[in-house]
Amino acid sequence: MFILLTDVLTCPRCGPEFGLILLADQMGERRVVQGRLGCPNCREAYAIRDGVVHAVPASDPAPRVTVEDGGSSEGDAEAPVRLAALMGLSGVTGLVLIDGPGGRHGAAVAALVPGVEVVAVDGAAPAGGMENGVSRVVSGPRFPFRDDKMRGAALTGGADDERLREALRVLVPGARLVVDPAPAGTGERLRALGAEVLLEEAGVVVARAPGRPVALGRRPPG
Template identity: 30%
Template sequence: MLLELSEILACPVCGPPQVMVAVAHESVGRRVSQGFLGCPTCDSRFPVEDGVLYLDRPGSGESREAILASGVALSPDVAMWVGAVLDVAAGRGPLLLARELDEIADAVAGLAESWEVVSLNDARAERPSGPPNLSRIVVSEGGSPPVLAGRCGAAALAGDPGPDRIRRFAAALRPMGRLAIVAPGPGVAAAMREAGLEVMAPDDRITVGSQRC
């Protein structure tokens, strides 16, 4: 986990705008392999184990049924599509991937070398070490992005996430940040507009919207 992620992550108990403090027991450079994030307000601690941050809390986040309903079969080209529409060659900063896209996180990180790819998941599973610019976070039931508003340069979802998830991911974007939705459902473009995004390229393979200034 990149140490600086502690500056953009909200405490899952207190919620935004409460940030947390990182304590590293083992690290290499700016990447923490063992340690925890602690909340100075509620004293909650969230472990970092083998580089994976665990923010999961039972009973919080969105329902598992809602998250699984947004899942889609991913073609081998999806990582390339996501990298292209998010313009990863030009920007930098945190790039947030929803849990349904975790399987392409390594490929996206390989394309987005100047970004920190933050991949969410809802399962405590062993994974091989990924690219050096990839941080994985386990969140409750794969739910909402645990980041403060306006802190991410880009984000991606898939399928038909629903208006609430789209709104939450859109809120995580900084001005001009982009949100891509792979294999979007029929109401996705309208939900993106309702979330305050300017839809740039509606398509049946991938739709992208930009956060207004």
């Protein structure tokens, strides 16, 4: 986990207003390898193991299930380029969210866009070791991040109403949200949430989060 992600992580039990306190046991090159995050409000502790943040309360049910991402198979060398282009990451720096199976392309996306840290979120711990430019987070239905912090987002493992709302909440105003695969009616649901739909075809929807345009090449405040 990239050390600066600590400023963005929040308690999944208490909500995005409640930040977490880091207790690092092992670090290397500005990344936390082993440690834990504690919530000063509810006293819940979240483990960091092998660089992966396990942001799921102990009382939560079984991890959420994601579906396979359409058009982004492991053998598709163009998948990272496609994700970066759809999210409009040219010139962007800061945090970028990839939710679901598409997170396996996180390192390649980070390599394509210097200055980007990919936050790869899924419902279960990934296999493999730590990667440059990627912070991996195991999450429940709610994203454990503060509002308006992500410079782009891609939902590749399902997009129910709660996930769409959560993705728009964590995006910097004007940043792009990619839904791939996009269930029928995704465009209409995003419009109802105030987003501007930019692309809607072949099972893919790209929308712009409500608010002012993204100032490219600058990190979000905070």
